[in-house]
Amino acid sequence: MARTTGSDGEKTEAAIREAAVELIARYGYEAVSMRQLAAEVGVQAAALYRYFPTKEDLLFSLMHEHMDALLGAWNDARPATSDPTTRLIAYVTNHIAFHIERRPSTHISNMELRSLSPERLTQVLKLRTAYEKELRTILREGSEDGSFTIEDTGLTAMALIQMMTGVIVWFRPGERLSVAGVTETYLSMTMRLVGRLVGATTSREQNHVHTRAELRA
Amino acid sequence: MARTTGSDGEKTEAAIREAAVELIARYGYEAVSMRQLAAEVGVQAAALYRYFPTKEDLLFSLMHEHMDALLGAWNDARPATSDPTTRLIAYVTNHIAFHIERRPSTHISNMELRSLSPERLTQVLKLRTAYEKELRTILREGSEDGSFTIEDTGLTAMALIQMMTGVIVWFRPGERLSVAGVTETYLSMTMRLVGRLVGATTSREQNHVHTRAELRA
DNA sequence: GAATTAATTGAACGTTCGTTTTATTATTTC
DNA sequence: GAAATAATAAAACGAACGTTCAATTAATTC
CATH class of the missing domain: 1.10.10.60 (Homeodomain-like)
Incomplete structure (x- = not known):
């Protein structure tokens, strides 16, 4: 045939x-x-x-598309406002939603980098760095204007991304937690990490205030 | 020959x-x-x-040894005290030191699980779960006795481990940060995540107090 | 110092790999 | 409806894979 x-x-x-x-x-x-x-x-x-043309071309194509989609999603979700807290909330919310939605391709983009040729590895890493830089900028500006209290902006950014992306390791849709629930909890943990805690109220009450509401601002 | x-x-x-x-x-x-x-x-x-006997036997042996060493290191480092904060500090310090020291085998144990047969995968995961359970216990007990303020113990444990293990992705010995410096910063972030912040002092001052001093208690 | 055991080589096994080539059929164009 | 093009199948390529086996030499035992 x-x-x-x-x-x-x-x-x-x-x-x-x-x-x-x-x-x-x-x-x-x-x-x-x-x-x-x-x-x-x-x-x-x-x-x-x-x-x-080759197996590696296929891999590269999948990874490139994944990173483009990630940056595209963030471009659509990023708020016009310049308030660091609002932007951070949007970043975290978008990150978690995207990574839960695209778990398989996220896995690939995180694990198979070593199978790329040096030039293509550089290309993919450039996109990843650009995405991470967005978070670092938010943290730095929030740190400067007093919204956040951060020791080391770079380290906090890496810790946050590591923590958030880790969601795909254990999260299974339809189990104990919903996407909204997970996002809520991770927003809470994020706010703690960037030092946006004021006093004695429980964190549950605190973070219920932002998230969904502030996201679409 | x-x-x-x-x-x-x-x-x-x-x-x-x-x-x-x-x-x-x-x-x-x-x-x-x-x-x-x-x-x-x-x-x-x-x-x-x-x-x-086979290539997979080799892989399994490497992973098993890694997990044994991790649990062994924690057994040696775990404090006799039952104070959750002291125990958490010891856990974080040991985790970061171990993972920086054993970066290659950590990489393997995290990335190559899918190449194990089902039975062996189960065996390795059992060890990993045992190790993670230690952290969950610390968090739960600290939450119960008021040392920590935690929304979701399980999620916080996963977030912490993800965050800490992420160190091996970017950390290169002999660059900007020393192991001690990284540990200091991660201890600070850990304390924030578990809600062990009291008030208005900067986190830098706060976390300089624990760590090295409390570790050897 | 002969017999035994431990450690390794070199060659080979059958299988599978990524990839290429050629032929063949479906669809589109005019 | 013939000519051109797009999409696939079928078969084959050499190379590399994990693994086995027999032969060979070093070290140990008695």
Whole structure:
């Protein structure tokens, strides 16, 4: 056989991407063979090469798309306001929502960096750095205008990102916690980390005030 | 040739472990071949099979040893005292020191779990859970006796571990920060996360008080 | 110093890998 | 409806993979 009835390049490419994200996230880039991927798509291995010249091109494409989507989501969610607290809330909320929604591709972008060629690694890391810089800027400005009390802005940013991204390790939708609940708790922990605690009220009450309400400001 | 002069089983096995930890941490388990590993050790691939029946046996052995060492280190470092704050300080200090010291094997134990058979995965996860439970217990007891103010003990424990382990992603010895400095800052952030802030003093002053002093109590 | 055991080599096994090539069929164009 | 193009299958490539086996030499035992 050759071309199959109803075959369509765009649909096939989308199917390849989808299957690749799931398989690579589950088994790892090196462990997934082109034949296994092709079987999942319902196609022969050779067909994959019409869309991606090499296996690494496929990986790079998935990662690049992931980072673009992350930066795009933040661009859509970032508030016009310049109030650091509002911006931090938006950042955390967007980060958690995005990473829960895109758990498989997040896994890939975090774990498979070492399978990229040096040039492509640099390219992906540049996007990641740009995204992280947004948080550092928020923390620094909030620190300067007295909104936050932070010892080390760089370290706090890394700790925050590490903490937030860690959500994908244990979070399973439909279990004990909802996305909103998780976000609420992580916002609370974030505010503690940046020193935005004033006094004696419990943190539960404190953080119920921001979040959803302030997010859409 | 066959047996080489000066060859010694114990030394060879140690050399294999050492090389395997470095190579797998850098390139990933699937990406490292037995031949590549053997070359690094200075031996033929077949020689590896005298010490590890399969490649997966080797991986499992490395991970198991890592977890044993982690639990062992905590057992040595855990204070006799029952004061939650002192225990938390000891836990954080030990965790950061251990993970900086064992960055390669930490990487492996965090990233290569999916390459283990189900039974062995369970075995390793059991050790990890035991280690994490220690932290949850500290947080819970500190929460009960009023030392800490925590919304969700389980989530805070996960956030803390994620945050602390994240140190190995960016920390390079001999750069801007010393191990002591990093530990200081992370202790400060930890105390904030568990709600052990009282009032208006800056966090720098606050956390300089604990750490080194309280650690050896 | 002969016999035994420990450690390793070198070659080979069958399998799977990423990738290429060629042929074939479906779809689109005119 | 013929010509051109797009999408795939089928088969094959050499290379590399994890692993096994027999032969060989070093060290140890008695």
